[in-house]
Amino acid sequence: MPELNDHCGHGMGTDLEAKDWININAEDLKRIQPYYPVLQGEMDIIWxxxxxxxxxxxxxxxxGEFLLKRSHHSFRSVADLQQEHHFIAHLARKGVAVPHIFSNAQGRTATALDDWVYELYEKVPGEDIYADQQSWKSFFVAQHALHAGKALAHLHVAAADFLPDQSRITQYLISNQKIIESSSILQAFADRIRQSPALSKYFAQYPVSDDFLALLLRLQQPLLAQFPKFKKIWTHNDLHASNLLWRNGSDQAEVAAVIDFGLADLASIPYDFAVAIERNFIDWLALDQGNDLHIDFEGLCAFIRGYVRIGENLEQLDFVSDILPLVHIDFALYELEYFVEITRNETHAKAAYAYLIEHTYWFVSAQGQDFLAQLQRIIHARGEHV
Known part of the structure; x- marks a missing residue:
């Protein structure tokens, strides 16, 4: 397996691989420097x-030190990123620990230059102790999961009055509940594919089975009457261990900041809560070795205990176990579209397609059904493993 270095990064599995996007380099710094007063003088890239x-x-x-982020214009625009940044700024005003985003000389928090769009963030004091950790891996210790639960609850409370009737303007690489909350999940699934040339071409070559579509329909039935009751709020939609910075490197460390709102969109508390469970406590990266996956119940219980200490509308959590089997559906199509159309990475597209199918089927396996039943009991017990 390749070692982690400047040219390798996280992919869709456990192995490191060549990055889809080249690293930020001296040319980027030279190009962006005139737009930000805090970048005057000599600059170095340190990580x-x-x-x-x-x-x-x-x-x-x-x-000082800053985080410079660069995205390709094919899936991110200044307008889209400013919408994301407005959400982050709203959270900051409500007391959520998030990084400050610097405005350029034109007063915008994103800068388009040639084929790229740049963002400049403060470097938050604290430690990125999960920097080398793959997504879909558990917290190192349950105490971290407890503090992550608190952070998500604080975010949801703060987000309650942010643009509840305005969704994300970008149509690329976000996460939401649009398909799974639809009155007709099969029609919404088909429409989403039909509206994307990249997805249309891919699913024409690799159609899903009638059995999979029937499974989607069956899994949605308990939720049809519930989704309209959930208050729509903007949510993070990707809260996992490596999207949190920590006050120190100890087992008792508290969250210093929530980062990376790239997938944020209008959704709901139970949706975002289910995403966090899916991202952090089930070892999906071992799914290709069989259906018997490691589940971090200790971390899961701590996460729920942390959330319920601060969270509001806790009765909505009772439906998380129903949402969880479908929570990956909308994002899976955004992700697959990104790999097919934007990066044109066939290996990643194949993995994303497999995750779409295999994640869903796992939840109706013996272990998946047992997990959902245990999760429901743990939620009812507010984080106690019963």
Whole structure:
């Protein structure tokens, strides 16, 4: 397996691989420097992120250290990123620990240059102790999961009055509940594919089975009457261990900041809560070795205990176990579309398609059904493993 270095990063499995996007380099710094007063003078690049979907680096100038993020214009625009940044700024005003985003000389928090769109963030004091950790891996200790639960609850409370009737303007690489909340999940699934040339072409070559479509329909039935009752709020939709920064590197460390709102969109508390469970406590990366997956029940219980200490509308959590089998559906199509159309990475597209199918089927396996029953009991017990 390749070692983690400047040219390898996280992919769709456990192995490191060549990055889809080249690292930020001296040419990027030269190009972006005139737009940000805090970047004047000599600059150095001191770290490259291994995470996918964009390029991000810690840079140092005479004024301090910053995180510079660069995304391709094919899936991110200044207008879209400013909408994301408005959400982050709203959370900051409500007391959520999030990084400050610097405006350029034109007063915008995103800068388009040539084929790229740049964002400049403060480097949050604290430690990125999960920097090398793949998504879909558990917290190192349950105490971290407890503090992550608190952080998500604080975010949901703060987000309650942010643009509840306005969804994300971008149509690329976000996460939401649009398909699974539809009155006709099969029609919504088909429409989503039909509206995307990339997905239309891919599913024409690799159609899903009638059995899979029947499964979607069956899994949605308990939710049809519930989704209209959930208050729509903007949510993070990707809260996992490596999207949190920590006050120190100890087992008792508290969250210093919530980062990476790239998948944020209008959804609901139970949706975002289910996403967090799916991202953190089930070892999906071992799914290709069989259906018997490791589940971090200790961390899961701690996460729920942390959330219920601060969260509101806790009765909505009672439906998380019903949402969980479908929570990956909408994002899976955004992700597959990104790999087919934007990066044109056939290996990643194949993996994303497999995750779409295999994640869903796992929840109706013996272990998946047992997990959902246990999850429901744990939620009812507010985080106690019963």
């Amino acid at each position: 490259h992120s291994p995470r996918p979907f964009s390029s991000a680096s810690i840079i140092r100038s005479a004024q």
